[in-house]
Amino acid sequence: MAAQTTEAVPPERAAAREWFRDAKLGMFIHWGVYSQLGAGEWVMNDKNLTVGTYEWLASEFNPVKFDAKEWVATAKAAGARYITITSRHHDGFSMFATSATKYNIVDWTPFKRDPLKELAAECQRQGIKLFFYYSQLDWHHPDYFPRGRTGRSSARPDSGNWNRYQDFMRQQLTELLTNYGPLGGIWFDGMWDKPSADWQLDKTYGLIHRLQPAALIVPNHHLAPMPGEDVQTFEQDLPGANTAGFNTKEIGALPLETSLTMNTSWGFNITDTKFKSVPEIVGYLVRAAGNGGNLLLNIGPRPDGTIQPEAAERLRELGRWLAVYGPSLYGTRAGPVPPHEWGATTRRGDTIFVHVLNWPDAVLALPALHGRVIRASTFPRGARVEFSQSDAGTTITIPASLAGEPDRVVMLLTTSAGR
Ligand code: JFZ
Numbered sequence: 001m002a003a004q005t006t007e008a009v010p011p012e013r014a015a016a017r018e019w020f021r022d023a024k025l026g027m028f029i030h031w032g033v034y035s036q037l038g039a040g041e042w043v044m045n046d047k048n049l050t051v052g053t054y055e056w057l058a059s060e061f062n063p064v065k066f067d068a069k070e071w072v073a074t075a076k077a078a079g080a081r082y083i084t085i086t087s088r089h090h091d092g093f094s095m096f097a098t099s100a101t102k103y104n105i106v107d108w109t110p111f112k113r114d115p116l117k118e119l120a121a122e123c124q125r126q127g128i129k130l131f132f133y134y135s136q137l138d139w140h141h142p143d144y145f146p147r148g149r150t151g152r153s154s155a156r157p158d159s160g161n162w163n164r165y166q167d168f169m170r171q172q173l174t175e176l177l178t179n180y181g182p183l184g185g186i187w188f189d190g191m192w193d194k195p196s197a198d199w200q201l202d203k204t205y206g207l208i209h210r211l212q213p214a215a216l217i218v219p220n221h222h223l224a225p226m227p228g229e230d231v232q233t234f235e236q237d238l239p240g241a242n243t244a245g246f247n248t249k250e251i252g253a254l255p256l257e258t259s260l261t262m263n264t265s266w267g268f269n270i271t272d273t274k275f276k277s278v279p280e281i282v283g284y285l286v287r288a289a290g291n292g293g294n295l296l297l298n299i300g301p302r303p304d305g306t307i308q309p310e311a312a313e314r315l316r317e318l319g320r321w322l323a324v325y326g327p328s329l330y331g332t333r334a335g336p337v338p339p340h341e342w343g344a345t346t347r348r349g350d351t352i353f354v355h356v357l358n359w360p361d362a363v364l365a366l367p368a369l370h371g372r373v374i375r376a377s378t379f380p381r382g383a384r385v386e387f388s389q390s391d392a393g394t395t396i397t398i399p400a401s402l403a404g405e406p407d408r409v410v411m412l413l414t415t416s417a418g419r
Pocket of ligand 1: 064
């Protein structure tokens with residue numbers, strides 16, 4: 001734990017961390033061979049598919065409607081400042097051109113294109129950062145041995161060379177950090193499959209930081225941050241919460257992120273119609289920001305490369321909402337009042353944004369603030385808001401004109417907004 005606060009970080013990376021804190025919204029993309037079965041990205045494990053069967057499935061992958069320009073435009077219109085996409089998930093299939101294995105989209109499929117290359121070029125063009133999700137867990141590679149908790153029915157030989165697997169990953173990471181321009185960073189996942197294995201993190205993280213000094217390392221290991229890491233990410237939970245059952249409640253000093261499915265699946269799931277409503281998504285975004293974190297909102301595109309209309313619509317609406325309310329979130333930091341059931345606060349300088357998400361009464365009482373409130377108004381329209389401040393706290397009267405808004409935002413101008 002101490003390492004993350006005392007660790008000296010080069011200026012490019014420190015700047016990238018601040019950029020990340022400002023960004024607030026990312027679009028997560030889970031897309032691969034598994035998308036074809038419409039049963040989520042764990043289907044190989046869940047249906048006990050063998051390597052042979054899955055290799056055939058991979059040879060059929062042909063997402064002819066994939067359009068990088070449209071995906072990036074979708075993310076931008078949603079108000080996302082970065083995209084994080086699966087370069088290789090637990091199924092072990094590389095969604096990019098690699099010389100480390102033939103088991104990749106260019107060499108193995110009729111598609112023959114490198115979608116990550118197209119995406120990287122388009123992200124450059126449209127000015128949005130790109131992160132690569134990279135699974136350290138592999139259900140296909142023979143050298144992922146000894147096996148971990150999952151992927152035990154894929155019919156692989158009961159032997160393998162762990163060091164060789166580590167070198168294989170570093171070869172691929174070298175490609176990812178060399179052939180796709182400047183990256184936002186690498187989003188790691190899968191260490192939880194073999195918690196006591198030697199993951200050679202120093203070597204692997206060192207390589208990444210050497211190849212791209214501004215790239216951030218975002219590990220989804222559900223543990224407290226370790227040296228070399230840049231972001232603490234929480235899966236399906238707000239920072240510090242653990243409703244999912246596998247997150248840590250220990251929050252460090254690093255930038256924070258919450259990854260969230262838009263329905264209940266990461267990879268395309270054809271029977272999963274449980275999409276969150278836009279107000280619900282806004283609530284997550286605001287609560288993540290009130291905790292000082294970003295929201296990484298997932299979509300699972302279809303095997304032909306198209307985005308489900310349910311997801312596309314929600315992203316568009318979220319973007320329309322952010323076009324109005326964005327200034328109360330982008331570039332802010334966690335506000336002086338930690339998130340409550342009623343909502344959350346964000347701050348920029350001495351301005352506090354009170355985000356009222358769930359409060360039935362007209363008057364809301366905030367605990368004591370550091371400075372004096374000079375003015376209270378609705379955001380962004382600027383209508384006057386009644387308030388009164390005492391040593392015990394500040395009460396605000398939420399204007400009835402905000403009724404029906406998913407997030408009723410009141411802006412407090414103060415003499416000092418520190419916590
Ligand atoms: C992981 C992946 O397994 C999943 O497919 C997706 O990519 C998500 C973003 O990250 O999810 C996990 C990780 C660990 C556990 C459960 C889901 N776990 O330890 O139970």
